[in-house]
Amino acid sequence: MEKKMLFPQTGALIHGGDYNPEQWLDRPDILEEDVRLMKKAGMNSATLGVFSWSVLEPREGEFHFEWLEEIVDRLYQNGIYTVLATPSGARPAWLDEAYPEAMRVNRQGMREHHGGRHNHCMTSPKYREKVTVIDRKLAERLGSHPGVIMYHISNEFGGECFCPLCIQRFQEYLAEKYDHDIDKLNAAWWTAFWSHRYNRFDQIEPPFASGENSVMGLNLEWKRFTTWNTNDFMKHEISVLRSVTPDVPVTANFMRLFGGLDYRKMAPELDVVSWDNYPLFHNDWETFAETMCETAFQHAVMRSLKRGTPFMMMESAPGLVNWQPVNKVKRPGVHRLACLQAVAGGSDTVQYFQWRKGRGSFEQFHGAVVDHIGTDDTRVFREVAQVGELLKKIAPVAGTLVQPRAALLFDWDNRWAIEDVKALAQATKKYEETCIDIWKSFFRLGVDMDVVGSDEDLSAYDVVVAPMLYLLQPGTAGNLKAFVERGGQLLATYFTGYVNADQLCYLGGFPGDGLKDLFGIISEEIDSLYPSDRNGIQMTDGTKWEVKEYAEILQVQDAQILGRYTDDFYGGSAAVTCKNHGRGNAYYVAARTAGEQMLPLFEKMLADGGIPVRKLPGGVEYHVRSGEEGRYEFYLNCTGEEQTVSDVKGKDLVTDTEVQGTLTLQRYGAAVVKTA
Template sequence: MEKNILFPKLNGFVHGGDYNPEQWLDRPDILEEDIRMMKKAGVNCVTLGVFSWSVYEPREGEFHLEWLKKIMDSLYENGIYTILATPSGARPAWLDKKYPEAMRVGKNGQRNHHGVRHNHCMSSPEYRKKTALIDNLLAEKFGQHPGLIMWHVSNELGGECYCPLCVERFQKYLADQFDHDIDKLNQAWWTTFWSHRYNDFDQVEPPFANGEGSIMGLNLEWRRFTTWNMNDFMNSEIKVLKEVTPDIPVTANFMMLYNGLDYRKMAPSLDVISWDSYPRYNNDYESFYETMTENAFHHAVMRGLKKDKPFMLMESAPGLVNWHPYNKVKRPGVHKLACMQAIACGSDTAQYFQWRKGRGSFEQYHGAVVDHLGKDDTRIFREVAEVGALLKKIAPAAGTLVKAKTALLFDWDNRWAIQDVKALSENTKNYEKTCIGIWKEFQKLGVEMDVVGSSDDLSDYKVVVAPMLYLLQSGTTENLQKFVKNGGQLLATYFTGYVDKDTLCYLGGFPGDGLAELFGVISEEIDTLYSSDRNSLCFPDGKKWTVYDYAEILRVQDAQILASYGTDFYEGSAALTVKEWESDTHTGENGRAYYIAARVAPEEMGSLFETMLADAGIAVKDLPGEVEYHQRQGEDTTYEFYLNHGKEKSLIKNVTGRNLLTGEDINETLSLAAYDVAVICKQS
């Protein structure tokens, strides 16, 4: 497997983060000191210009970029490269005063005032013109700078706009989606209910706070439109940059499982995926291991958006953040673990927000490498410098990839539809929690699991889990059928295949669209349990799993019953089934379609997961309870990452290879101290 190096000039991993020298132009002594300390911390790249528009263009048409050139020159002369952002994430006051259409309109129909950030209308022609002008100027002035390695488009794109321009755009978007046939829309959205039929697309309004919110198809299509509109805006910026600098890669920093945009739709426009990670470390409601492995899930989500190259950790806090409910400082050792976890999961960067704390405004107390103290002998600075040194030791691993054989299906459309559906319980749907919980169980077994969409190619995987796949996209059934008939092991859960892409219920039983044949079962009812209710899933050998929240009552067609309900009026009826399919590939490996009809804690399902993995020929690892494991693969070298999130030393068996961080050769047992990391290099 060949490497895919993101930045050949760096010859290793990127280490750095957001740098805001425009806040310190009156302090040349500080700017000079910054470069000295960056070199000491092993920083080889910084991100400039994220929120610099009012300094670039303090008055309309008056541009000042000389300071940026001076900073980029100085950085490059000292071996530090630049990721240059477009400044569209926050606008200068003069722009909003002259072009008020650039400001968003909220769900209440009122236009926002100037302020904060991410407050622009994606549809505004004037704002697009002003953005294109400044982007083009930056590309022309700095596109050939030897220190420039990447464009960073805007910042944490998000939000929605209900202004007249966006409403009109939404109506045109709908007309295109439904072939300019309003009857198709009415049928898809079932608008005869409550007499909500439309006669023309110009009658359709977005789901205003005081307007139409009872049509699930409308609510879902508005979310899709918001992604489409934001993607179109992002592409308008990318187009300007690519016309001038076609060879400079482009990214945009995503935000965890951000609910407002479907990142799968935006990812193809970007050369590299990047995201911002801010877990609530050392909280009081879960173990540190649980916090860390949930963060690993989010890394896997981002990795799955573009699996053929490493992703980027664009932002993380070196110490604390200033916007959590409790802004707790990272404990000693956590920073190293967090950065190395990102690398282990497939990132080729460890980057921070921010390099130096600002003296005032909203993020004056947000963590940074350099505190208001301004010294390089602080604990946080030392830990950042330690990461810089570690990244140099494992530089050969840059460009390698995580190659998983198992996958979890997670769709934004499905997520939105579940959030909106008037069914089940408003308090316990927990789609995201369900997906994360299952993913973590595979992680505990030392099995890497990608997070993919239901329309993604599944041919590289041997085991696929599709939790709560309530909404089926066009082609989802065919994709899952092909996977199983090619020998794959598939698990689906309750609440699968209830509606089509427009949220219309399937007729003839759930799961619909042919999935009932694939699994050999039909769900006749779904029972929603109160928090005090419990049932059980009983196996023939006497083993029991506890059922809570949801339980479907199945009609079994031609599937094998593996477990049945233990109580209630559906006692003895099927709760876990499997249908075996002879492989179409003539490999002798039969596919299996498992269906679990009730919600069971993921940790109780471990034996089922192990059975599926064994049938797929995937080995599990014997890991101590709080050790996280990942593997990156190069052309002839494998890099195994072990991270100990526990407070005690761990001993990991069956480990062989050289620990790149210590230089030690490991022949059988790896001893890993609390909050420590090992990177084991193995030649194939």
């Protein structure tokens, strides 16, 4: 299997972070010291220019790139490459003064003032014009520099704008989508309800806080439009850069399982997916191992956005952050473990925000490699330098891939629809939490899962789980049927197949679009449970599952019943079913129950799918990356106690020793074992 090297110039994993030399131009001594310290920390990359617009162009049409070019030169001369950012994430004051249309209008209909970031109108022609100018000059001046290995587009895209320009563009977007036929839109949105019918597309407004919020189709299309418009803006920036330097790859930093944008629509425009990783380490509601496990899920989301290539952990905190509810210091050893987890999950980079703490403003106390003391004599610096050494030891991993044979379906459209629907119990819908809980359960069996869309190609997988697939895309039902018919093991849950892509309910029984035949059941009713309600499922294998929050009442057509409800008026009726299709099986779990309780069912699915289970001590993670030069097994001890793992054979790149049977992991310890 061919390696997918992100940066062949380096031949290694990238170790770097956001560097803001424009804040220190009056301190050349500090800029010189930065290079020395970067080399000591084992850094081979720096991200420049993310928020530099007001220094690059202090007044409209007056450009100063000499300082930036000098920094890029100095870094390159010292073996440090540059990820060069476009500065569109925050605007200079002169731009908002001259072109107020660049400032967003909020959901209340008020024009926002200058300040902050992530607050520009994506539609504004003037803003796009000014971005075009600065991006082109940036590319012309530095894009061909041998030290520049990538463009970083803007920063953490997000937010929505309700200005007249965006309203008009939304109306044009809808007209195009519905073939300029207002009757088609009215039918899709069911606007006869409450007499909400539209006569023309220019009558439609987005869902203002004081406006129309009761048309589910409108609410969903506004979210889709916001993604479409943001993606269009991002593509515009990319096109400017590629017109000058077509061979420099591009990325944009995403933010976890962000609710405001459908990242699957944006990822195809990027050469590499990157994201900003800030777990709530050492919180008081879960164990450290659970926090790590959820972070592993987030890595899987990003990895799956662009399968077949490594991703980038663009930002992480080398110490604490300054914006969480409680800003805890990372305990000794946690930084090293978290960095290794990113690589284990498929990242070819470990990058930080930020390199050096600033003296003032919002992020002056956000963690950095270099603290205000300005030296290498800190615990954080020493731990970062240790990571630099570790990344050199495991450099052969660069370009290898994580290639799971199991997948979890997660759709942004489905998420938005579930959030908006007036059904179930408003406080316990928990779509994301349900997906993560199931993903974690497979992960505890030593089985990594990709996180993919319901309309994506499933041919690489043998086991697929689709929790709460309430909204079906046009190709979803056919995709799932084909997966099962070729021998796949599929599991769906309650609240599956209720509405189509326009959020119109299916007629003829849920799950709709033919899925009731795939699963051999019809969902007749769905019961929402109070916390005080009690029910359970008695499985045919003798185990009993606790039911909480939701329970569907099923009509069984031709499926095998694997579990029945124990209580209430539907006690004794089917709760877990399976319908066989040749070598494939379609399981349906009609009630919410903890993923941990479903482990025996998951193990059976994995066995039938030919996927081995790797049971490990609690709190120990297992990841695999593979490529043309071999297979690498990562073992991460996310507990405060020594752990031993049996049946491990190969060379541990971390300690440069052979392992023959038993692997011992110290507190927060890790191993990267080349097994083939």
